Amino acid sequence: MRRLSALLVPAMMALAACRGEAPRDEALFRGVYVSPPIEKPDFTFTDFNGQPFSFRLKTVGKVALLFFGYTHCPDVCPLHAANVAAVLKQMPFEEREKIQFIFVTTDPERDTPERLKAWLGAFDRDFIGLAASPDELARVQRELRIATARKEFLPGADSSAYLVGHAAQVFAFGLDGFARTEYPMGVRQEDWAKDLPRLARGELPPEPSAALPGKDIQLVPSTVEVAGPAIRIEVAVMAAPPATSEASVYLVLTNAGAEDTLVGVSSPEAGGAMVHVTESSGGQQVMRMRDRVPIGKGATVSFLPGAMHVMLTDLTRKPAAGESFPLRLQFARAGEFAIAPLVVPYAELDSHLGARR
Amino acid sequence: MQFWCSFTNTAWDWQWRPFPGVWLFVLLVGWAAFRLNRAGGGEPRPIHPLTLVGVLLTWIALDWPVGALGAGYLASVHMAQFLLLGLLVPAALLGGLRPEAQVAVAQSATGTWIERLTRPVTALILFNVIVLLTHLPPIVDWLMPTQLGSMAIDLLWFAAGLIFWYPLLTTAPARPKFVPPLRMLYLVVGLMFSPVMFGLVGFMLYAEHPLYGLYELAPPFAGWTSKMDHELAAVMMSVTGALVAFIGLSTIFFKWSKTDA
Numbered sequence: 054m055r056r057l058s059a060l061l062v063p064a065m066m067a068l069a070a071c072r073g074e075a076p077r078d079e080a081l082f083r084g085v086y087v088s089p090p091i092e093k094p095d096f097t098f099t100d101f102n103g104q105p106f107s108f109r110l111k112t113v114g115k116v117a118l119l120f121f122g123y124t125h126c127p128d129v130c131p132l133h134a135a136n137v138a139a140v141l142k143q144m145p146f147e148e149r150e151k152i153q154f155i156f157v158t159t160d161p162e163r164d165t166p167e168r169l170k171a172w173l174g175a176f177d178r179d180f181i182g183l184a185a186s187p188d189e190l191a192r193v194q195r196e197l198r199i200a201t202a203r204k205e206f207l208p209g210a211d212s213s214a215y216l217v218g219h220a221a222q223v224f225a226f227g228l229d230g231f232a233r234t235e236y237p238m239g240v241r242q243e244d245w246a247k248d249l250p251r252l253a254r255g256e257l258p259p260e261p262s263a264a265l266p267g268k269d270i271q272l273v274p275s276t277v278e279v280a281g282p283a284i285r286i287e288v289a290v291m292a293a294p295p296a297t298s299e300a301s302v303y304l305v306l307t308n309a310g311a312e313d314t315l316v317g318v319s320s321p322e323a324g325g326a327m328v329h330v331t332e333s334s335g336g337q338q339v340m341r342m343r344d345r346v347p348i349g350k351g352a353t354v355s356f357l358p359g360a361m362h363v364m365l366t367d368l369t370r371k372p373a374a375g376e377s378f379p380l381r382l383q384f385a386r387a388g389e390f391a392i393a394p395l396v397v398p399y400a401e402l403d404s405h406l407g408a409r410r
Numbered sequence: 411m412q413f414w415c416s417f418t419n420t421a422w423d424w425q426w427r428p429f430p431g432v433w434l435f436v437l438l439v440g441w442a443a444f445r446l447n448r449a450g451g452g453e454p455r456p457i458h459p460l461t462l463v464g465v466l467l468t469w470i471a472l473d474w475p476v477g478a479l480g481a482g483y484l485a486s487v488h489m490a491q492f493l494l495l496g497l498l499v500p501a502a503l504l505g506g507l508r509p510e511a512q513v514a515v516a517q518s519a520t521g522t523w524i525e526r527l528t529r530p531v532t533a534l535i536l537f538n539v540i541v542l543l544t545h546l547p548p549i550v551d552w553l554m555p556t557q558l559g560s561m562a563i564d565l566l567w568f569a570a571g572l573i574f575w576y577p578l579l580t581t582a583p584a585r586p587k588f589v590p591p592l593r594m595l596y597l598v599v600g601l602m603f604s605p606v607m608f609g610l611v612g613f614m615l616y617a618e619h620p621l622y623g624l625y626e627l628a629p630p631f632a633g634w635t636s637k638m639d640h641e642l643a644a645v646m647m648s649v650t651g652a653l654v655a656f657i658g659l660s661t662i663f664f665k666w667s668k669t670d671a
């Protein structure tokens with residue numbers, strides 16, 4: 054029995070200490086840093102009571118959590134609402150009072166004021182639901198640099214049973230009126246619980262440049278000089294996206310020729326395309342855009358999950374696993390490459406990217 | 411098509427899905443039970459009802475919808491799978507093992523290993539360590555999104571349950587020192603007041619935030635909150651663990667008192 058307790062007591066202590074994450078720098082916020090910070094957009098929409106709601110005026114002195122979603126959403130929207138509500142319930146009244154969750158519907162046809170109120174009220178009676186005209190909605194989404202929400206009709210389903218592709222992050226506008234952090238899908242309650250009280254106290258997330266020194270793209274030099282086509286696409290895969298709002302493409306490029314630079318990415322089936330780099334330090338993640346990606350002579354550059362990737366937004370269709378998706382890569386020297394990354398489930402990315410991860 | 415249930419991060423619907431890996435495993439368990447029923451020679455006998463219950467519960471625990479819900483949506487259903495695969499199924503399968511078959515197993519090539527693994531102290535340690543490891547949040551969050559990982563957890567529970575119940579429910583190999591009071595203590599420490607189970611229940615019930623990221627961030631299911639789901643899982647673990655232990659204790663006690671009388 055002594056052997057048993059000797060084994061089990063440390064194990065239970067490990068359970069207490071272990072929540073499935075790497076040690077974090079507690080000074081950093083858990084949300085994804087927004088760089089540069091986004092100023093609170095100026096809009097007046099209609100709330101679920103039929104009253105005009107001026108976002109700037111009504112949220113003065115408060116932390117405004119702004120989210121674009123719809124009540125028929127099967128996953129992201131109820132998860133964000135439930136997690137924020139659960140954390141707010143545990144916060145002291147003084148802090149909780151300073152936080153306002155604002156849900157802007159991207160599906161005003163089905164989200165009637167009554168439905169919006171009932172749906173949000175099931176999570177928290179203090180949540181506010183807003184509706185706007187499509188043009189106004191699109192303007193604010195552009196201002197926030199997020200994909201414009203759009204309907205997605207399911208094949209063979211009733212035309213009223215559509216989904217809406219929309220941005221999956223919650224913007225947190227601090228007391229100073231700027232959003233310095235956003236909270237994408239995957240943020241847990243414990244992350245909200247760390248950040249919301251700090252935001253309510255008026256703490257400002259540090260500028261990413263100050264908190265996280267910029268990191269150069271890693272170039273892995275090849276030991277072999279290869280003749281032939283300069284740029285080779287070794288691997289090109291797209292993680293099957295849950296919606297058409299955005300998708301990530303991962304690549305492994307080798308350059309057997311002279312030094313070159315990736316200067317552009319585009320897709321005929323996506324409204325936007327860019328190279329993003331996710332940088333992390335102490336558990337905090339920051340996403341930055343890269344205009345140019347140099348590829349040295351004989352080098353391999355990998356675009357991998359959690360690091361550099363091609364971000365596509367506003368897809369014209371939702372590609373399913375097993376399909377391919379057109380992508381163009383523009384190199385300064387080698388010119389344009391038209392490729393068709395294979396769409397694979399996110400869980401299978403590892404097997405495609407293999408040892409490169 | 412998936413061969414085993416795993417987390418898929420898609421909204422739940424009630425559309426049936428096939429899991430051929432699960433069917434193969436259930437067939438394997440059924441075949442093994444059938445073979446063991448014939449082991450030891452003698453006249454062919456009908457399959458013991460408990461064996462049928464064990465195979466049926468294995469199928470229910472692993473196949474759609476229980477398997478799919480437990481693997482990717484609800485911690486409480488995941489807990490139900492554990493209780494079925496780790497406690498009830500092994501007890502039913504071993505309970506249906508005839509004495510001749512137990513002797514045949516003990517005398518088989520693997521008999522020595524089985525005897526070593528199922529020594530009461532060893533079995534108690536193995537069961538608790540497996541239960542603990544397969545419930546640690548990082549391990550659950552890491553393994554459940556893959557079919558192989560999810561299968562590994564299910565099979566570990568099944569193996570842990572067999573190891574735990576073996577010394578209690580079989581008479582071969584003979585364990586003369588494992589007397590009824592010790593058997594009762596074994597059940598109390600292993601199930602009724604198991605530090606591992608108590609610890610897990612405590613964390614699921616009283617942690618400030620949901621223990622498992624996978625179930626916290628899974629597509630919501632029918633208005634259930636993650637907190638409610640975790641709490642239900644905790645209650646299921648504590649109540650079922652205690653109930654099974656109580657039934658076991660009562661059975662051992664009454665058999666013992668009859669023997670003494």
